[in-house]
Amino acid sequence: MKKNGFTFAELMIVITIIGIFSAIGVTVFKGSSAGGILARKKADIDSLAQAYEATYDFPTQKYKILVDADFSSGRLPISPDSTIYSFITGPNAADKKLDGFKVCTSLDPTINQCLTDSNKCYCQTSTHKLIN
Numbered sequence: 001m002k003k004n005g006f007t008f009a010e011l012m013i014v015i016t017i018i019g020i021f022s023a024i025g026v027t028v029f030k031g032s033s034a035g036g037i038l039a040r041k042k043a044d045i046d047s048l049a050q051a052y053e054a055t056y057d058f059p060t061q062k063y064k065i066l067v068d069a070d071f072s073s074g075r076l077p078i079s080p081d082s083t084i085y086s087f088i089t090g091p092n093a094a095d096k097k098l099d100g101f102k103v104c105t106s107l108d109p110t111i112n113q114c115l116t117d118s119n120k121c122y123c124q125t126s127t128h129k130l131i132n
Contacts, residue, residue, distance in 0.1 A: 041079060041122070045085065045123070048066070048076075048087075049125075051066055053126070053127060056128055063089075063098040083113065084106075086104040088104075102125045107122055108120040
């Protein structure tokens with residue numbers, strides 16, 4: 001009598017192999033998505049700094065306060081994780097302009113907010129007037 005189909009042992013081996021490949025795939029995907037989040041956060045900080053620099057007013061030597069309309073997406077960049085983009089700005093005059101700026105983001109998921117450039121924090125500072 002000829003049997004059609006697979007034995008229980010053959011099915012278990014195939015299921016085990018699929019499980020191993022799934023575990024490897026999930027691990028690789030999690031690592032690449034974390035790298036993508038860091039790249040996005042750095043790009044957002046660079047975009048914020050470029051937007052500030054684009055609004056620099058040479059006659060008054062001040063930066064304009066950024067609004068959603070200053071970005072092609074129609075809104076200020078928002079962090080892809082739960083961390084906060086930190087903004088340090090110079091004195092705010094009555095004309096709504098800034099003397100200088102510094103924008104930072106945390107590269108370490110355990111740190112929610114940072115204000116100084118380090119291996120755990122990525123910052124961009126104004127080129128025309130420096131903020132410490």
